[in-house]
Amino acid sequence: MAPSLEEPMQIDFDAPLKAAPKLVAPEPEHCPGPESQQAGKADSCAGCPNQAICASAxxxxxxxxxxxxxxxxxxxxxxxxxxxxxxVGKSTFSTMLSYAFAANPDSTIGLMDTDICGPSIPKMMGVEDETIHVTGSGWSPVWAECANGNLGVMSVQFMLPGKDDAVIWRGPKKNGLIKKFLMDVEWGELDYLVVDTPPGTSDEHLSVNSFLKASGVDGAVLVSTPQEVSLLDVRKEIDFCRKAGIRILGIVENMSGFVCPGCKHESQIFRPSTGGASRLAKDENIPFLGRVPLDPRIGMACDHGESFLDAYPDSPACTAIRGVVKRVAEEMGLDPNEVLPDEG
Incomplete structure (x- = not known):
């Protein structure tokens, strides 16, 4: 149902994510919605040709x-x-967060790509040519070639005929695939499940939150760049998390400066005109997890499906990422030195 321009609309995050019933006529102006508990029963439903359909939905x-x-x-x-x-490098950060967790051989990690229309995780993980294997117990995740072999990936990319094929789906079909990822994938015993989401606060985000609410979510990590134009949208994401009841573990300022691969000197490219993510975190009273500088080798590692943390441990960006991961562990109430042991 289209929202009214005169009255504010309260979003029900607990509403069932199902396809709306097929109506025989357009919804009237004051329709409560075919999936509402009042569908077919409200005063505005009287005389509507859809009343019987909505009442039985x-x-x-x-x-x-x-x-x-x-x-x-x-x-x-x-x-x-x-x-x-x-x-802002959200998918890139998701892969590095997953690789960092997987650096502990005693941990098993799952990385779920819910960006249905732009799945980039398989490319970054070096598994874009793989397909999903179906067993009697469900779908098997694709295991990335990381050092410890303990990182599984799931993405719609594994289901497409070609890597350049577009996914042109409406909301209900995207919601249904996310449900299949959570309900049918045989993740097994996992220490961490990292869910990479697309930009915005729409269908995929509502689906993930509604489906995971009963099983529990530790929280969300927000990714931004220093510019105010990026922080504007992150503020909306903070509002979404608060309305949806999702705990915010903290915010990361990505691309915070540029690291020269040769001399290791760091330069400011995207200057924070309003204080950057640290100022936003202070204003919103949420944890600031740290700054990750831009290193060209991060893009190279993603293009080749390699772990940047393993390939370039000498980079200041690698040190920053490890610091962010430990801060995430602290916010989750875990021992950061057990989650990500110091390199010997």
Missing amino acids: PKGPDPDIPLITARLASVKHKILVLSGKGG
């Missing part, structure tokens, strides 16, 4: 949520990576 919690909760019962920690702005 399924309502209440999604019946698949208990199945999702049971499937994810063996996942200890779930982390969302969010950003209201595209192009």
